[in-house]
Amino acid sequence: MALRNSPKNAKENARERIINSAKKLFAEQGYQKTTVVDISRQAGLSEAALYEYFQGKEDLLLTIPDLWVSELLQDLDEQLFGIQGAVNKLRKYLWWYLRRIEQAPLDAKIVYLFLKTNANFMNTEVYTNVKTLYAYLLSIFAEGSQSGELKPDLNPRLARDIFVGTMDHIVTRWLLKDMSYSLFDNLENLFELMVDAYRAHRHPAPETAPQEV
Amino acid sequence: MALRNSPKNAKENARERIINSAKKLFAEQGYQKTTVVDISRQAGLSEAALYEYFQGKEDLLLTIPDLWVSELLQDLDEQLFGIQGAVNKLRKYLWWYLRRIEQAPLDAKIVYLFLKTNANFMNTEVYTNVKTLYAYLLSIFAEGSQSGELKPDLNPRLARDIFVGTMDHIVTRWLLKDMSYSLFDNLENLFELMVDAYRAHRHPAPETAPQEV
DNA sequence: TCGATAACCTAATAGCATTAGGTAAAATGC
DNA sequence: GCATTTTACCTAATGCTATTAGGTTATCGA
Known part of the structure; x- marks a missing residue:
């Protein structure tokens, strides 16, 4: 089970994970066809969490x-x-x-x-x-x-x-x-x-x- | 009030109107930001009607x-x-x-x-x-x-x-x-x-x- | 004049981006 | 060491939009 990130590194870790997931999915399936849920799942987060890092x-x-x-x-x-x-x-x-x-x-x-x-x-x-x-x-x-x-x-x-x-x-x-x-x-x-x-x-x-x- | 098109010309008329409306809106606001409702409104039709002409x-x-x-x-x-x-x-x-x-x-x-x-x-x-x-x-x-x-x-x-x-x-x-x-x-x-x-x-x-x- | 069909509509349905409101762990202040 | 705040994250709405179901009315062919 995933441990909660310690606040010190979490922000950078999660942010990077989101970027990498999005990058991969956008490139694979295109921008329109990838959903925010896809991205956050791949990054191991909930959708809502993603909105803490990006608008x-x-x-x-x-x-x-x-x-x-x-x-x-x-x-x-x-x-x-x-x-x-x-x-x-x-x-x-x-x-x-x-x-x-x-x-x-x-x-x-x-x-x-x-x-x-x-x-x-x-x-x-x-x-x-x-x-x-x-x-x-x-x-x-x-x-x-x-x-x-x-x-x-x-x-x-x-x-x-x-x-x-x-x-x-x-x-x-x-x-x-x-x-x-x-x-x-x-x-x-x-x-x-x-x-x-x-x-x-x-x-x-x-x-x-x-x-x- | 808009008269119903006679079946003979309607198909071509409406199809053209839809294409022209879509063309204009896509070019103006981009593909993603124009909605199907926008297009059909501009063409003087309901959304559902649009689907008779395009997939x-x-x-x-x-x-x-x-x-x-x-x-x-x-x-x-x-x-x-x-x-x-x-x-x-x-x-x-x-x-x-x-x-x-x-x-x-x-x-x-x-x-x-x-x-x-x-x-x-x-x-x-x-x-x-x-x-x-x-x-x-x-x-x-x-x-x-x-x-x-x-x-x-x-x-x-x-x-x-x-x-x-x-x-x-x-x-x-x-x-x-x-x-x-x-x-x-x-x-x-x-x-x-x-x-x-x-x-x-x-x-x-x-x-x-x-x-x- | 009577179905049949064409053209069109209103009202769902379903998927997705975004937000509200909360919880629990970690950090901070004392 | 304890109380309080902040951080990271969650579940469950909300609201917009594409698409579909099912119906209605006008036109047409016989």
Whole structure:
């Protein structure tokens, strides 16, 4: 029989148990189809107890990926530290991001499939953090532009749209297909293709290109 | 007072009214927050009547964009007919798609924000049609590859991932930001950037590129 | 004109999120 | 060491919402 938690640790213990249960169930059955009873049962509590820790089901959904995305943000600086050149940084960014997705598929599923479509997502801490995560790319593009490695007139926002769009697209597909293959299949080719949009041409076409039919 | 519909037209009338009401409410308040009563009220019916036309709320969600996406699919051939060259076709594709999105933002919102995250989406007619819509790009890329306009070794699937990912990304952002700006801002620049990933270089680099530090 | 059927309704039913109100163990103050 | 407060948790409502049962009235085909 379950012993009552001592007040000192209980709050953290129970809170974590609830989050983990919810994370698992949301990812498995979807947000709508998991009930609060399911979550609290799995966490070994009554429904009412859950409401001591969270304001409700939606609050849970909005809170779950908080920690994960914060960690991502912290890790990013670390990972890119000491890498030379815009293209190398972009490559590292892509591999790093996909590996983190692969390592935390439950969090990823919740963010990509349930959170982003929630009306309140834009008012979330997670949203701010994701934006910061993506904003990092802007400085990489600007740097590469300046150094001559990338096109001198590259618009960082448009470059980011392509990068993030492509990244999100392959992640979403992977999640919808139940993670049944490796995220890294063909990734090097995809990356090289995409980077060709950013790279300065080694032999640039003349300013006044011939007007063909 | 509302007159009872004559059986001949009623079925189609009521069905349409329900679809339109649901479309509007889903897009305005989200799927979860609109109730069946809301929908039937707006359509001028009782809840029970709604169940004569649809199996339930989820069925309604899955059915709404059916017509729209079918129309898209039919229109696509027409629109690309007679356009010469892969890049020109891609440009037309992008502009056409975004214009259709702009013209039917309610349908777009439902597909992008609510349908794609639904567990049953993959078993839907809409899913099949969307796949076909995107598959069209594969043949454009293959054609361009063959004709020499695009890279000879271009992988059509990867090219499509970049194209669709970027497209979906700007559409999703536009929808999340409540359609508060034009989808076509800066689109030409974005397109030109993206196409540089696909285009055959006019002055290709030598096979054995120098290994720099 | 008379069933039959279509279109629609009111009034349950049942599932689920959320809350009220309580209990008993642990912590705190003295 | 005892009284009091606080913490963690519970059972049992409450109220909203999707879905269904069963009925009613208008239209249609013969």
